[in-house]
Amino acid sequence: MGSRYHIPKSLRGKPDIDEVLRYASYNPDAEKQYIDLLQTEEDFRARFYAEYREFNTQYKPEKPKNPAVKSSPLYKAMAERQENYYFNKAVFAYWFLFSAAEEYKRINQTKSQSKSRNDMPNHSASLQVNRSDNAGNKLSALAGAATIHVPGRQHSVDTGLMQDRDLKAMEAQNKHLNKLLIAQGEDIKELSKRDRENLTTIEDLRNRLSGFASKQLTEGNPNFTDLSDKNRPTKIAEYFHNVYDEEWTNALEVLSAKRQSSRNEEEAIFILMDIIKTIYTFCIKVEKEQNVSIITKIMRPCGATPMTDKEFNDKQNIVTDLERQIVTMRRAHCYEPISSIVQKYKESFKEFQLYKMYPEVVKYTEKCVEYIWLMRSSDPPIVLKWAEQGDRFDVNLYNHYTKKGDRVGMTVWPVVFLHEGGPVMHKGYARPM
Known part of the structure; x- marks a missing residue:
């Protein structure tokens, strides 16, 4: 992209949107929205890969129902360059990002609600366990107070205290392990981000190298065609x-x-x-x-x-x-x-x-x-040529228009050559005399 709009290398930009924004007026709000949409797509792919793949496969280019799609800063920035060759494709790419963000939000909310419902019984059970533990602790304390001077009961009191200490130690250890798990998850996320950035950098360098080699091979040489060139x-x-x-x-x-x-x-x-x-x-x-x-x-x-x-x-x-x-x-x-x-x-x-x-x-x-x-x-x-009236009708250069004959009466549509003296790319049309 141009120097005005900057998209982090860790995100996968949309080439058609990039091409339109290259010549659009800079709008920081448009840049922020574009980055947010790309980041949301990346989060969608990372968190819910199966759902993202299904969405990507079944998606059909159509305008989202949300009216905000045409009033957003990104769409307004692209709309300045409606005459650009890539504009229509850029709009389709924008619709995809917008729809992907809405789908990600929906799936995220659905899974969060489902998780909340699943957690509620466990919470209730936990409360019951805590209440039971508290009740047990109180009973143990009362029992200890009542039996501390009674022979034969001291052994049961000591056992209860040891179990209580073991339970607290396990809870502390579990809490520590949860902290380690969260920290490792953050490390994995950071490493994944760096890995994506490295892959993006490698792909960028590979494309630049390929583009340089292609340019050296094809520049000024009509015998080679760069299939990645949309204006070939x-x-x-x-x-x-x-x-x-x-x-x-x-x-x-x-x-x-x-x-x-x-x-x-x-x-x-x-x-x-x-x-x-x-x-x-x-x-x-x-x-x-x-x-x-x-x-x-x-x-x-x-x-x-x-x-x-x-x-x-x-x-x-x-x-x-x-x-x-x-x-x-x-x-x-x-x-x-x-x-x-x-x-x-x-x-x-x-x-x-x-x-x-x-x-x-x-x-x-x-x-x-x-x-x-x-x-x-x-x-x-590329070169255009016209036949003159009276020229011999060359069927290698022209198709007959409405009738056949040996001499050209008038050229209807020019013949297209790859370059001066080069091969025919498209035959023209001519009406015989």
């Missing part, structure tokens, strides 16, 4: 293709609807294709401007004007090294600038103003900006 190229390409199945279909329907406009389907397809082309060009431009701006700030912090192409060429070694670091930072924080890029695109392209009255087109545009920016943030960048 195959996932981004899959997200982008889903836009064609959902948002593109909805936008096409409203743009070509007879009751709303006089456009035919072909004109609507051209509009949607043109939006993708302008977004792709726009994201490349933003990427390059970002590189130039950062490099200029580093190399000429007091310069009034950006560096020229000649200056870049003269310091190519330094520029290349900085660009590599910029790519790494862009990938690590690829979601943060998306909202501002979407807004800038909407303001920059007048053509968008013609279609902003259609919510389906707006959503289609926003999704395209998000996933195309993620493509440009990959290392190396």
